[in-house]
Amino acid sequence: MADKTEKFDTLEQKLELFIENTRQMGIIVSDFQPQGQNVLNQKIQTMVTEMNEIDKLRTQVPDVHVPLEVFDYIDQGRNPNLYTKDCLEKALAKNEQVKGKTDSLKRFKAMLLLELSKVFPSEMEMYRALKQGRGPT
Amino acid sequence: MADMIRRPDPMQSSPRSSPRDRGSRSPAYPRQDSSGTLKTTISLAPGKTPAVIHTGSFYLVKDIPDEAEITGSTNLLNYYNLEHSYNRFLNKKVKEELSAFLPHLPGNIDSPGIQDNSSLRSLIEKTPITGKELTQLSGSALSGFRLHPGPLPEQYQLMNQMTQKKKRHKKKIKDSEKGSTLQLSQTDSATGEPETKKTKRPKKEDDQKDSKKKRKKDKKKKKKHSPEPTAANGTDVTT
Numbered sequence: 001m002a003d004k005t006e007k008f009d010t011l012e013q014k015l016e017l018f019i020e021n022t023r024q025m026g027i028i029v030s031d032f033q034p035q036g037q038n039v040l041n042q043k044i045q046t047m048v049t050e051m052n053e054i055d056k057l058r059t060q061v062p063d064v065h066v067p068l069e070v071f072d073y074i075d076q077g078r079n080p081n082l083y084t085k086d087c088l089e090k091a092l093a094k095n096e097q098v099k100g101k102t103d104s105l106k107r108f109k110a111m112l113l114l115e116l117s118k119v120f121p122s123e124m125e126m127y128r129a130l131k132q133g134r135g136p137t
Numbered sequence: 138m139a140d141m142i143r144r145p146d147p148m149q150s151s152p153r154s155s156p157r158d159r160g161s162r163s164p165a166y167p168r169q170d171s172s173g174t175l176k177t178t179i180s181l182a183p184g185k186t187p188a189v190i191h192t193g194s195f196y197l198v199k200d201i202p203d204e205a206e207i208t209g210s211t212n213l214l215n216y217y218n219l220e221h222s223y224n225r226f227l228n229k230k231v232k233e234e235l236s237a238f239l240p241h242l243p244g245n246i247d248s249p250g251i252q253d254n255s256s257l258r259s260l261i262e263k264t265p266i267t268g269k270e271l272t273q274l275s276g277s278a279l280s281g282f283r284l285h286p287g288p289l290p291e292q293y294q295l296m297n298q299m300t301q302k303k304k305r306h307k308k309k310i311k312d313s314e315k316g317s318t319l320q321l322s323q324t325d326s327a328t329g330e331p332e333t334k335k336t337k338r339p340k341k342e343d344d345q346k347d348s349k350k351k352r353k354k355d356k357k358k359k360k361k362h363s364p365e366p367t368a369a370n371g372t373d374v375t376t
Contacts, residue, residue, distance in 0.1 A: 016241070019242065019243065023243045023244075026243075029284065029289065030288065030289045030293075031287070031288040031289070032284045032285065032286050032287060032288075032289075033286055034286050037283060037284070040282060040284070041279045041282065044274060044279065044282055045273055045274060048271055048272070048273055048274065049273070051271050052271045055271065068261070071256075071257040071258055071261070072258070074235060074250070074257055075249065075250040075251065075256040075257055075258055076249055076250075077234065077235045077246065077247040077248055077249055077250070078233060078234070078235060079231055079232055079233055079234060079235055079237050079238045080235075080238055081226065081231050081238060082231055082233065084222070084226055085226040085227060085231055088214075088219070088222065088223055088226055088227060089227065091213065091214075092214065092223070094209075095209065095212065095213050095214070097209075098208075098209025098210065099209060099210040101209070102208065102209060102210040103210065119187065120179070120187070123179075
């Protein structure tokens with residue numbers, strides 16, 4: 001577990017460095033000065049190096065599965081934690097729904113047995129005996 | 138035309154007569170009993186009293202499947218120890234914006250990705266070229282990145298657009314009276330900052346005025362014998 005978090009931490013650090021470098025390049029480019037050409041060239045080379053480093057880290061995180069729906073949340077500029085929240089809400093609602101169904105079926109079974117016992121008393125006696133493993137009387 | 142249509146024998150097509158479709162499962166259809174249990178059929182003909190015909194077996198006599206450890210009726214949040222996550226996400230208010238999840242990311246990331254063609258979906262749908270080695274750029278290749286001096290047009294200055302942080306604003310609200318926080322937040326959302334400033338200014342101004350008045354009084358006492366007391370007072374008020 002600790003190993004996994006370490007891998008994620010290094011990947012996160014590399015990504016942050018890459019983003020920071022790109023941001024700095026953006027600032028240089030947005031109001032370019034002639035003396036900034038050398039700095040920009042350095043930044044481009046750093047960018048390539050950092051891309052290589054990130055690419056190497058790909059092998060360390062091969063078993064990470066991300067639900068595709070999360071991408072939709074991110075693409076819409078929404079917090080991906082909302083996806084987790086929605087999933088929990090849905091799971092809870094479904095859980096409650098299924099519990100309601102099973103409880104209803106249990107109640108239905110009890111009522112059915114009761115009513116059947118009224119209409120077919122001897123048969124139900126036999127049935128109960130069978131269910132209890134005594135065999136038909 | 139009606140003759141053209143092939144009509145199968147009604148006796149064969151009837152679902153009741155088809156042993157494969159229906160009869161094999163129905164206790165009404167006579168079959169060999171492999172279970173050795175009770176062979177009974179309940180006839181519920183309309184207008185007649187229900188009768189039991191000993192021809193098939195009860196469905197209910199079938200063995201009940203073993204009860205699973207987890208079913209839909211078990212509290213799955215409890216079972217998987219997810220109560221902490223549940224409380225974390227559902228009891229606390231999660232901020233809607235993506236910038237709340239990635240606060241250190243530069244640029245405006247709350248806008249939809251389709252707008253600036255930066256959506257993650259496009260990465261899946263149009264997979265970029267991968268597998269090629271990334272090499273350092275040569276001197277001649279870098280010459281392609283030689284830029285002209287001067288600022289970029291405004292529409293391309295994406296890096297300067299930072300997300301607006303509202304933390305400071307909220308802190309200001311907390312400083313004010315607790316009872317009025319709800320009202321303040323409502324007015325903030327509708328009108329923006331100026332409303333809050335209006336509510337706070339009088340307090341500060343009152344305090345300042347009180348302190349200034351005290352200073353004035355002190356100075357008056359000190360400068361009772363000075364030649365131009367009004368001028369001195371005037372400078373005090375302005376400072």
